[in-house]
Amino acid sequence: MRLLIATVQVPFMPGGAEMQAEGLKQALRAAGHEVEIVAMPFKWYPPETILDHMLACRLIDLTNFSGVDIDRVIGLKFPAYYVRHPNKVLWIIHQHRQAYDLWERPDCDLKFYPNGAEVCGAIRAADRELIPDSKAVFTESLTVAARLKKYCEIDSVPLYHPPQNAERFYRSDPSDYLFFPSRLNPLKRHKLVLEALTKTTHPVCVHFAGTAEYPPYEDELKRLAQQLGLARRVSWLGWISEEKKLAEYARAACVVYPVLDEDYGYVTLEAMLSGKPVITCTDSGGPNEFVLHRQTGLVVEGSADALAEAMDTLWENREAAARMGLDGREHYDGLKISWHTVVRSLVA
Amino acid sequence: MRKQADVVVWTDQEMWETDLGAQNRVCRFDPQRPSWPNLHKADVSIYNIGNNVDFHSGIWELSRQMPGIVILHDTCLQHLFAAHYLEKRKDREGYIRQMMRHYGDAGRHTAMALIDGAGSTDALAIAFPLTALAIEGALGVVVHTLPALRTVSQMSNRPVLYAPLPYQPASEQTRQQWAEFSQQRRRPPYKIVVFGYLGPNRRLEPILRALSEWPGRAQFRLSIYGTVWDPAHVRKMIHSFDLDSLVEIHGHAEDLDRALADADLALNLRYPTMGEASFTQLHLWDHAIPTMVTKIGWYATLPDDAVLFVRPEAEVEDVQAGLQSFLDNAQNLSRMGERGRQILDADHNPEQYAASLIAFVPQALRQYPRTAALSLTDRIAAELNRWAPVYAGNEPDHFAKLIAPLAGVRETVESDVEKALAGDNCK
Numbered sequence: 001m002r003l004l005i006a007t008v009q010v011p012f013m014p015g016g017a018e019m020q021a022e023g024l025k026q027a028l029r030a031a032g033h034e035v036e037i038v039a040m041p042f043k044w045y046p047p048e049t050i051l052d053h054m055l056a057c058r059l060i061d062l063t064n065f066s067g068v069d070i071d072r073v074i075g076l077k078f079p080a081y082y083v084r085h086p087n088k089v090l091w092i093i094h095q096h097r098q099a100y101d102l103w104e105r106p107d108c109d110l111k112f113y114p115n116g117a118e119v120c121g122a123i124r125a126a127d128r129e130l131i132p133d134s135k136a137v138f139t140e141s142l143t144v145a146a147r148l149k150k151y152c153e154i155d156s157v158p159l160y161h162p163p164q165n166a167e168r169f170y171r172s173d174p175s176d177y178l179f180f181p182s183r184l185n186p187l188k189r190h191k192l193v194l195e196a197l198t199k200t201t202h203p204v205c206v207h208f209a210g211t212a213e214y215p216p217y218e219d220e221l222k223r224l225a226q227q228l229g230l231a232r233r234v235s236w237l238g239w240i241s242e243e244k245k246l247a248e249y250a251r252a253a254c255v256v257y258p259v260l261d262e263d264y265g266y267v268t269l270e271a272m273l274s275g276k277p278v279i280t281c282t283d284s285g286g287p288n289e290f291v292l293h294r295q296t297g298l299v300v301e302g303s304a305d306a307l308a309e310a311m312d313t314l315w316e317n318r319e320a321a322a323r324m325g326l327d328g329r330e331h332y333d334g335l336k337i338s339w340h341t342v343v344r345s346l347v348a
Numbered sequence: 349m350r351k352q353a354d355v356v357v358w359t360d361q362e363m364w365e366t367d368l369g370a371q372n373r374v375c376r377f378d379p380q381r382p383s384w385p386n387l388h389k390a391d392v393s394i395y396n397i398g399n400n401v402d403f404h405s406g407i408w409e410l411s412r413q414m415p416g417i418v419i420l421h422d423t424c425l426q427h428l429f430a431a432h433y434l435e436k437r438k439d440r441e442g443y444i445r446q447m448m449r450h451y452g453d454a455g456r457h458t459a460m461a462l463i464d465g466a467g468s469t470d471a472l473a474i475a476f477p478l479t480a481l482a483i484e485g486a487l488g489v490v491v492h493t494l495p496a497l498r499t500v501s502q503m504s505n506r507p508v509l510y511a512p513l514p515y516q517p518a519s520e521q522t523r524q525q526w527a528e529f530s531q532q533r534r535r536p537p538y539k540i541v542v543f544g545y546l547g548p549n550r551r552l553e554p555i556l557r558a559l560s561e562w563p564g565r566a567q568f569r570l571s572i573y574g575t576v577w578d579p580a581h582v583r584k585m586i587h588s589f590d591l592d593s594l595v596e597i598h599g600h601a602e603d604l605d606r607a608l609a610d611a612d613l614a615l616n617l618r619y620p621t622m623g624e625a626s627f628t629q630l631h632l633w634d635h636a637i638p639t640m641v642t643k644i645g646w647y648a649t650l651p652d653d654a655v656l657f658v659r660p661e662a663e664v665e666d667v668q669a670g671l672q673s674f675l676d677n678a679q680n681l682s683r684m685g686e687r688g689r690q691i692l693d694a695d696h697n698p699e700q701y702a703a704s705l706i707a708f709v710p711q712a713l714r715q716y717p718r719t720a721a722l723s724l725t726d727r728i729a730a731e732l733n734r735w736a737p738v739y740a741g742n743e744p745d746h747f748a749k750l751i752a753p754l755a756g757v758r759e760t761v762e763s764d765v766e767k768a769l770a771g772d773n774c775k
Contacts, residue, residue: 115720116384122716
């Protein structure tokens, strides 16, 4: 088949979605299909800009190029999944969450504009109207599927995929640190981890890897760590290479990932591939689809106290942590997460 | 509303009534720099818009930026906008631009004439009401009269709710006390009241003329309560009509209810009417006072067994006939007052009003995509006009069809575009 993957990208801000699109492209090619990624730039401010992007995507017809038909389009991200094609399937990474679950948060950027509510309403109306235009709707996780059902009353099928370089993750003996790899933004709740560190009874250390989407936020976090007297217990690794990332996972005592309502969360799967237990929270979304409490990690309330207790538990019980890590790897293998399943579903 | 919703009262005023603050959470907003995150905490904002520039100008400015439900307290809003642009914002160009947007060249010429000192806002309020400007930021519109419902429904595709103006009536015990107080005074003379904000459209001149030229005038005393737009002029009229001994201007009444309890007849005339229901009339009905009203707008829709009508073209004659009718059959007029009180109790219940308003909210909220889509079509049209000027032809309809499903407004946007193409917005 000749396929196009339709997605959006914020220029110079590569992230998990870009890896996912690339992974899908490689998997489709490996399965013998011709495939290209069509990535449109996306900007979300001021809010009316979102409408412009929605319309721009809607006006793009991906049916035929140079006289050759495109057999199928796979839409991944809002609003790229609005592109027109008679044989379109969606594999939704996420909707524009500021118009849905994040609208309830006080720091939702749409709320800082007078027309925020109307743009939010337009996004919701467009999703309801245009998402069902597809042959099939898949989501990357149960969490995304649940939101789609809750807010838009649209049924979808979750379709898990493996993280990039899944086969390269390995396990080493644990060192004295917890690993938290993630972009630095408020939804990842780095501050909660810092606050929890002030409450642990053991001298728990955390390695943070990742950069900030908004650079001043990184400075804010580092300042906070200093103020809380945690300078010696936290390391800010910034951007790290793939090799370094694999090594950090391999040597971690466990992985801490207390994010707020994550869509999917590669980190959870990467930790499991590395044979490491994961500490996550009941409100973390995607990670809860994989972490089994007390079996492959700990799932605790999203508070500093609960997080501190969980970190202490795995810090002092290294044997139990190691066992959970191995069980996590076994659990991952049992899920049969593979690109083969993804490709088969999307081209069916 | 508090019984059915979490309500926050927003105002741009420095002060508000103590009772309001005691019973509600009251927040201040700056029309120039509103706190959007705080305002967005509500599911919907409800804007009260009438003709008082001090009270309504800031609210209207807010409503244009952040769509919400607009409650129209008048349908002719020329006074608001003339005062807003020309006095408050000192923006003559803005006023001319709005008049031209809504009424074409006629609007522009009229606006320029007004700025040059020719004519008055009273004179052009009916022909150039600027109602559409008042509801530009409306997800839905609430009106209190059937004529207003017709007017607004014809001019806009937005949902419109008709809900009679609410009034919290006095308790039965209070009404009984009023009745007892009223019985203490010997009659004649009979007491007539006029009250409220008394601008030129409240018809004091024909009222005074009718009284002065009527032989039985000595049997009445006329009391004027409230704010008179030009007290010196009114005093001069009273004197020139030789009514100094029969007419008294009281100004603001400390105890208006006591004054009304003592009244036998009320005059609640309007010409022109700004198009909405009269809170004054509801207050009069709470006291069951028989009332003469002008047969125009909402007043004309009132049952003829509840009010005495005064024709705009025969004000003096009809006021005199009303006074004679009172003398001839006071009981019949008293029944009119009672009938009015029945209407008040049946149709103007605040709880019913609040329930209607809350039931209207989901319908209004469904309009959010529509307002977003309309702003998008404006941007597209502006862009197209730069390099492919087609907006004057039929092409925008094609664009509207592409845009509309994005916002769930398929038919609405099309019909809006059709209206715009037909030039409705400039009529």
